Amino acid sequence: MAASYIGEFEQMVLLAVLQQGEEAYAIDVRKELESSAQRPVSRGALYRTLDRLEAKGYVTWQLEDGSPIPERGGHPMRKFRVTGAGVEALRASRSALLKLWRGLDAVLDES
Template sequence: MTRRSFLGEFEQMVMLAILQQGDRAFALEVRREIERSADRSVSRGAFYTTLERLERKGMVTWAEEVPRDEARSGPLRRFAVTDSGRRALRDSWNAVRTLARGLDDVLEEAQ
């Protein structure tokens, strides 16, 4: 039945980064946010593919930014996480957090 639309880890990161940006996030900024926080590079392909999948699942939406009077190249979209996305995110987050409870020390002792 697969009622559980579980999120992959990268999907979670993308959504969290959008939320960090205040829910009206430009793609580029979201991507930078992830690279900064997770301390790794994110290829364009990985990023946009994930964004598109999230959109198809109804976890993320976007609105075209009204272009300023000067000509703008390409679409300028602002992304937001839907309620459904928030719910999924919260569930995943809670599940992992529950399992991680009390293990901080154990994890930190790794080199």
């Protein structure tokens, strides 16, 4: 059964995919994460998480609709896309955080 819970890293990965536009390559997602979250992200961690998000129905992917362009490596690249359910999950956790942050700006704003 799909848990309704969404972890912190899963959340960030989903957001990073959205940031890339309609579709995103794992590598770009990784760059986005490292830049926004200021922490290293190993490829393994990222792919594991993407797989779990797929299992929950929060992302889908398809192979680069390749033409005869030679893929840049042994495996063809995958293009990820966030599903409606994924967006829904993001809305829910954002809503909760916004409520919890309310009134704490003085404490939480980085000066």
